[in-house]
Amino acid sequence: MGHLLRRPLTYYLALLSLFTVAALIATIFSLTGPPISSTRRVLNVGNLSKVNQFYSGIILSLILASFALVVRQTRSEIRQIHPFQIASSTSVSVSDFDLQIVLMIVGASLVPVGTLSITTGPYVPQTVRQSVLPVPTKTGQLCPLHIAMNENSTNQADFKPNFDENDVILELAGTLFYGDLISLTDEVPDLPRDIGPSPNLQSFERDVVYQNIVAYSWAGNCVSAESEISYLLNMTSQPFVEFTFPDGSKQSTVLDLNNPHRLGTEFLYNNASSWSNRVPHGATNYLVFVALAGAPSTQMYKAQIAREGGDTGMLLDSGMWISRVKCTPTLEWYLASCTWGGAAWEDCLRNPVQDTSDLDTIGLDALYQYINAVPWKVAQQNSTSVNPTNCPGYSPTAKRIEGLTGLVAKSVIVAASRFEWGTRVIRTVGEPSREVYIVRIPVVIVAFVMLFAATTLCCADYIYSIITKQPFQKTAFISMASATRGSWWDDRLLEGAHATSTTWDRTKIMFRCSSKSGQMALEPINEPLKDSWSAEKLEKFERRQWSRYCHKTFNVQPQYGTAGP
Incomplete structure (x- = not known):
């Protein structure tokens, strides 16, 4: 166990395993956020006041760079010992470097791939809350809507507003339309066909769904009347x-x-x-x-x-x-779930069950009559600010009269959406949109698989080398130098006299990794090296080799002295 702890590779693999466990925890944590789509989730880091992709990129780069550094150092260690481990049992081929290739790819691509795992974007939390909205009810706050129309009849079938000076709805709607009319320039706004409660009297939160509210749908139905007039x-x-x-x-x-x-x-x-x-x-x-x-x-x-x-x-x-131009306007009300888009209601969906038991249906059903009544109310004022001149701000075509009818409908709806006519507690879903960090799940999985594969392969190779008792000798300069005959070896053999034989020049002193000691040792071509040889036996072996060389080269027998082997 002691010799394992002395190897740097042991610590690199331990650190790499620790990083892989941390990456697994981070991957699981990224999957716990609320889903945005099938491939993206919100990163649960709380409600941060400032979200910036630049900061997330810097932090990811620092974290992943440390991961990649450990991977590269592990590869460097394996690169120095792997060839000798393989050569101890078989010849070395290109396919034996597959582990190093995997580590090289992981070390080079982990940072650029991992930094793509987190981005920023808008998110609307689906929080369920309650809100109080103005809705015409039967009892009202001050009075019901149909009473504000100055009509005491409770018979819904023959209900008709009086349209007199005491008609609060006509007065409010006429004043609102009058203000919109005199503020027009050369364009008439194209209002949406579905309109919910007016934001003028209530603060709505953007991207929040308001359920079971009273929504309205209008149509001007304005066409040319040239054939009738x-x-x-x-x-x-x-x-x-x-x-x-x-x-x-x-x-x-x-x-x-x-x-x-x-x-x-x-x-x-x-x-x-x-x-x-x-x-x-x-x-x-x-x-x-x-x-x-x-x-x-x-x-x-x-x-x-x-x-x-x-x-x-x-x-x-x-x-x-x-x-x-002629217009036959309509105004329909219904219960719906609508999303406030910041300037207008969006995506209004009718409720499948229209529970109107607490609503002032008499007043709501009579609102359509005000679409035609408001223009007459404004015309009776004889104001020069709304009378046409030779250069009005808009051309009275059928399309623009349709737009003016939309302004009338909006004015009527605003007049009917007041707290005086009643309120209702409704259910809301969502919160205002905010910027969050978003996790790209496929990218996170790819980055984790890369790190996991590198760690698994390295640990498996390390354990296999220990079990099979393969050497952990590094490929260093001295190791490589001792693998071939050099001038220093000639000097020792010939005591300074350099050999000239081409046969000897081609002869290599081969090396072998001892599986028992884990150390490098020189081994002649024609005789295996035995770890169990004694010093005397090694000396006899060297003298025999020296005698053979001298007799073959100089045809003399060597004289052993203090300078010779």
């Missing part, structure tokens, strides 16, 4: 335009070239059979727009119409822009 145009000093609507009613306007507020106008028409306070209940809204074609507006409108393509409901006639 005709017009008569009279271009004089004061252009006159008269429109005829589907029921035969007529509306006209005279454009005043000297009044910038009379260079354009718009008309609203609705075919609803039920009205309250000059506001229709549902049905179809018809929007007619007419304006003189100034140079800026003409260039802008033509570009926008060309981009949209199709039947836009807008045309240029005798220097006047005329738009005729």
Whole structure:
């Protein structure tokens, strides 16, 4: 046991085995993190305030470099003793260096492969929590939603809002839409069709799934109404335009070239059979727009119409822009699980079971009527800030009117998503996305297999060498020098007289590794070296060899003295 502890290879293999066990523990630990995909998992290092791939690369490089250094040192030790171990029993071939080739590959590729095992990326922890959201309930916080509509009826079938000055929902939605309308520039936002509770009144967490919330789905259904609305145009000093609507009613306007507020106008028409306070209940809204074609507006409108393509409901006639569009909007509510994306709700999935027992279904079912009511409410204000001019910020095509309908729907939903109309405790899944360290499982396994293979092969070869009693003599300069005859050997044999025989020059003093002593020894070609020879026997053997050489070369018998062998 003592001679094993004196060998550096023993310590290198022990250290390599220790590193392999540590790599196994690290591999198992990397598999315990939450999965992101089938090949990637989160590295469980806690909630770090700063995640940087540069730092992880530096740490991995330092750790793996120490592993690779031990592998290379182990290979260096084996490289020096392996040839003699093989030569002690058989001739050495290239295939006998397979272990060294494996160690060389592992030592060279462990660091570049291992550093690819960890990267960084976003992760959303799937934590289950609870949150309170505004949801219209039957009792409400201050009052139910349908009471805020200024209607005391509890009959859901014939419920119709009053649309008067006491209608809180109409007032709120109209004010919100008015603010959105006057802030428009040349583009109308394209809102998503599915809208959840408004973030204006509640702080939502990004990438978190909110379950069992009231979500809404809207559609403007805006198309061209050129076939249903005709017009008569009279271009004089004061252009006159008269429109005829589907029921035969007529509306006209005279454009005043000297009044910038009379260079354009718009008309609203609705075919609803039920009205309250000059506001229709549902049905179809018809929007007619007419304006003189100034140079800026003409260039802008033509570009926008060309981009949209199709039947836009807008045309240029005798220097006047005329738009005729109709919309039959819808607004549907349902219970769903939605993900807050930071700016809007995403991936809303309807609940298979719609439990509406505690909801104010009367008020929710009446919300669709406000999609048509809000534009009429805004139009009745006669504000110059929303009346069209000869260069409005948007062209009133069917697509852009559809976008305006989306703004109306959003305003209605915001008005209905207030804590005054009720709240509900809901279940949330997830947390805000954060940067984490991510483990690439295939790369980790490859790196571990490389280290494990190197350790296993080295230990197996080491144990086999001990069992078979193979020598652990290093390939050093002295060992290699003693393997062939050199000038120092000639000097000793000839006492300074160099031999000239070509036969002797080609003769090699072969070496053999003693399996018993583990030491190098010189062995002549024609006689095996016996470890059990005595000093006297060795002396006789050397004299016999010397006599043969002298007789063969000089035809004389040697005279033994103090200088000779």
